[in-house]
Amino acid sequence: MDVKHFLRNLSESSGVSGYEQNITEQISTACTWADDMRRDKLGNLIMLKRGEGTKPKKKIMLAAHMDEIGLIITKVEKGGFLRFGTIGGFDQRVLLGQEVIVHGKTPSLGIIGAKPPHVQAHGEQNKAVKLEDLFIDLGYDTKEDAEKLVRIGDLVTLKREVIDLQSSLLAGKAFDDRAGVAAIFECFQILSTLHHEVDVYGVATVQEEVGLRGAVTSTYGIVPDLGIAIDVSFGDQPDLRESETIKLGNGPGIAIGPHVHPKVYDRMVKTAKEWNIKYSLDPSPSPGGTDAYAIQVVQAGVATILLSVPLRYMHTSIETIDYDDVKSTGKLMAMFIAGLNNEFVEGLTCF
Template sequence: MKVAEFLKRITEASGVSGAEGEVGTIVAETFRTLADEVRSDVMGNVIALKRGEGLPSGEHPRVMLAGHMDEIGLMVTKVEDGFLRFTTVGGFDVRTLLGQEVLVHGRRPLRGVIGCRPPHVLTPAENERVVPLQELFIDVGYEEEPLRELVRVGDFVTVRREQIELAGGRLAAKALDDRAAVAAIGFCLDLLKKRRHQWDVCAVATVQEEVGLRGAITSAFGVAPHLGIAIDVTFGSQYGVPEYETVEMGGGPPIGLGPNFHPKVHERLVETAKALEIPYQIDPIPGRSGTDAWAIQVTREGIPTALLSIPLRYMHTPVETVDVRDIERTGHLMAEFICGLDETFASELGVQVRRLNGQGGPTCC
């Protein structure tokens, strides 16, 4: 699989949280060529099953890989005098919106621009001020009457952006958060086609992560995995952000460490990276990880969970930037880790029960 090509297709597709249909279709088509079964659930999560050979005992423990395919976006709140008022879906920096080109997903897709008033008419004080969301509008070039026929309250809006190849194997695009992870999962499944593994793999492209991990909450419940790995992006070193808040671009996948993650799974991922001589980074997270891993871990009776990240610059803008090698390494690392999952590891992760004396045992059923 060519990561950059798959990425181009999925990042240029639209899929704002709650409306992931277009990108989901492409992901499902691709996963169908890599896995045994693909289905989508009530929320729209795309779930691919690649069967393993099973343990010697005949059991088939499942590992869930989760990368979210939704992107942050906008939504029309009102049609007003031929202009569209809008709100955000997910965490936008409103400062990035002035002068962006957008696509309004109305009865048919409409090209539009987010207008701004020219400097000539602004006072110096107005120039200093961030234009708040309530004052922004989208102009699709139509007048009020035809516009009302084409656009309704609640229609989604995405930023228009084609993938850009930068020097040194880096790419810029919109929605790399978190389609870079979807690409890493695809790459991993592709590698697994030529490998033997005992555990079943449930690869999930989740929905609605940006508005509250909602797709992971329901898909993890449905899949009920024995081990969960979330793949997300994290802050790559960039201008204007202190070094201790970032990871190295091209430095390999950061592996999460902290309360959200099972220490044995973390350890095994590190050992696997070392054995493969894949560069990796340690990513200490003292609490809430803000990723699908946070939801997966507390599903049902508790699920051993890990997080692999992909370093990414300029998060939540339409010029998110990644190093393709980091995506490939993440895929390699997952594939190798999955091939090493066996019966021993399954029992180490399971609930440990100890009976203490002969008189115990439930007295009723």
């Protein structure tokens, strides 16, 4: 299957935290490799590929979140304009002038507007437009007309088609973290040509952007021996320090920090070297902010690691990645998993 094409479709689909149904359906349709598939009570999609080892088999969980940040309607104003709040961390400055899809009775186009510069007070143009001053214009003329379509609590996503940049770079929305989901698919594509002992659970998690929520419950349901979270990390861009970023095109970032098990880290680095897969070291003194943080402390604790696809302009509608990094992330995981045996996994609780 063409995973790159699959990622394009995922990126262009809507699935705000808590409302991932649509993304789940696409992923489960595309998932041809699973021996078993289920959704848990919060909507996490759990795809199992069984290993060939003897029972009891060890369990490894790969987690990437499928939700995206979005907007939510808080008020319908006179004239049919919509006020909104956010779900997940939006920079209010990137919203002005965006085209959006309002998911009311039927999905409808809207434009995020604000007072035009001509009528602004002197000095106002130097300030960012505040979230509470932005609104969505649905093209209706009255509140009553708008209310036929939209009600308070309806969701809004950004409207953006994926575009190709030079070489293998792509720009679009929600690559955070559907690029991670694509990396899981790349991994399984390779893994199906290899032998592996352990049971592998690919999980598309929900509600990461509002607090790593899906990872908490899905891990509880699986009880893995080892967890790999795949997320995105800040790519190199001119306005960031080198030490805060990892380079696009240089393969996945391998995190190092409290949320990364030292033995899993060593093994991952060794695997990358062995198979000539490029990677960047990604030191993380503050470990929160990805599913790895949640997976690690479920029940009696899980040995975890975090791999990151480098991504520029995070949480905007022009998130930019290098597809080659998605492929190499998938390959690294596949090689890592193929090399796992029970003895290594059992050793993860021995310090």
